[in-house]
Amino acid sequence: MRKLLSSIFFILILSLTGNTQATRCAHDWLRETHEQRFPGFQEQNAVIEQNLSHTTYNTGQRSVITIPVVVHIVYYEENEDISDLQIQSQIEVLNEDFRLLNENVNGIPAEFQPLAADTEIEFCLASLDPEGRPTTGINRVQTTYECLGDIGGVKVNGTSRLFYSELGGTDGWDTEHYLNIWVANSCGVYIGITPSLAVMDFAPEEDGIVIDYKYFGNNCNSSEASPYHLGRTATHEIGHFLGLRHPWGDCDGEDPDFVEDTPIQAEPFFGCPSYPQGTCGISEMYMNFMNYTDDACMAMFTHGQKARMLSVLNGPRSGLTESVGCALLDPPLPFGEDAIGLYPNPATNCIHIDFNAEIPGDIDVEMVNAAGQVLYRNIESSRNFRSIDAINLSNGIYFISFRAAKQTITKKIMIAK
Numbered sequence: 001m002r003k004l005l006s007s008i009f010f011i012l013i014l015s016l017t018g019n020t021q022a023t024r025c026a027h028d029w030l031r032e033t034h035e036q037r038f039p040g041f042q043e044q045n046a047v048i049e050q051n052l053s054h055t056t057y058n059t060g061q062r063s064v065i066t067i068p069v070v071v072h073i074v075y076y077e078e079n080e081d082i083s084d085l086q087i088q089s090q091i092e093v094l095n096e097d098f099r100l101l102n103e104n105v106n107g108i109p110a111e112f113q114p115l116a117a118d119t120e121i122e123f124c125l126a127s128l129d130p131e132g133r134p135t136t137g138i139n140r141v142q143t144t145y146e147c148l149g150d151i152g153g154v155k156v157n158g159t160s161r162l163f164y165s166e167l168g169g170t171d172g173w174d175t176e177h178y179l180n181i182w183v184a185n186s187c188g189v190y191i192g193i194t195p196s197l198a199v200m201d202f203a204p205e206e207d208g209i210v211i212d213y214k215y216f217g218n219n220c221n222s223s224e225a226s227p228y229h230l231g232r233t234a235t236h237e238i239g240h241f242l243g244l245r246h247p248w249g250d251c252d253g254e255d256p257d258f259v260e261d262t263p264i265q266a267e268p269f270f271g272c273p274s275y276p277q278g279t280c281g282i283s284e285m286y287m288n289f290m291n292y293t294d295d296a297c298m299a300m301f302t303h304g305q306k307a308r309m310l311s312v313l314n315g316p317r318s319g320l321t322e323s324v325g326c327a328l329l330d331p332p333l334p335f336g337e338d339a340i341g342l343y344p345n346p347a348t349n350c351i352h353i354d355f356n357a358e359i360p361g362d363i364d365v366e367m368v369n370a371a372g373q374v375l376y377r378n379i380e381s382s383r384n385f386r387s388i389d390a391i392n393l394s395n396g397i398y399f400i401s402f403r404a405a406k407q408t409i410t411k412k413i414m415i416a417k
């Protein structure tokens, strides 16, 4: 009953505000559709979610996971064929939001700030396709069907055309190893839509996200896309893709999203609420990325949501962490051969290091002798690393290598006393 009231409330809000815009997120609708389409879907999804909620994943120090993304632009009109820059802006938004580097973190109320998490998940436009060939990670396909983004409406024999080349859409790439995002015109029906995890078992070729072309990437001040113009539809939908659910449900019922540090709320928040808000009599996290608030007013995932997403990435979606889709993506070279100087050369008791420019991040410094024996190894910073003690070195040739951002420069120096 509560659910029904909640749905009615939702429809009421849309009509009261005169908001004829597309549904913010059709994840719950798609889950119900899949439950009807695939016998056993509901049970399988429940098993997956139960397993996740029993997993306690260590969110302490670990390395960043980079998920390879392929963006399928399926366009009917030319204006739906959005630019490379627009697509890249979406990846930037994701990397800011998932790493807690988004500018609006300062607006998170003090009560919730300790709960805001750097998920240590990043995204790249795939640099290798499933056959191992270099790629931009962008697949453009012109279709003869309008509104293919409306996956609930544009179907043939009950199947959405969007996900299949032979039906006028485009096939996804190996959905186990790539995050597939289809960008298409939903003709005002949805903004974003993501299936539940059990889709992996029932329709893996449809395992990905669909986002309306108008809301993909950072659209800056676009009035057409406002208030969903900052690329956070993808942030929200990828939350679903990694196992997150909406945080609303029966105030007295079971936790609707299976995450402890997201307060339960009776219904979604829209717009840009002021602090505090409470629909279940507690202070609620309207600024969470899994809410329905305006793009400008959502700002965080919690540590509990991070743990759940990492459980998914170490469980049902572990294929993404084993993917080589981002393999060619070394960052731009941060320094050239002449960025580092050693002096004097020959040296006697001290090798001075001269950085001609600041090198970003940690530098892995290693010194070996002519026989290849490691004599010195340390992690340094170009800001304060200035010398290596050579008092105990005997005369001869030595090699010092500097490794930063996957680039290595090796310098030769002679010790002569």
Ligand SMILES: [Zn+2]
Pocket: 025, 026, 027, 236, 237, 240, 246, 290
């Ligand atoms: Zn959603």
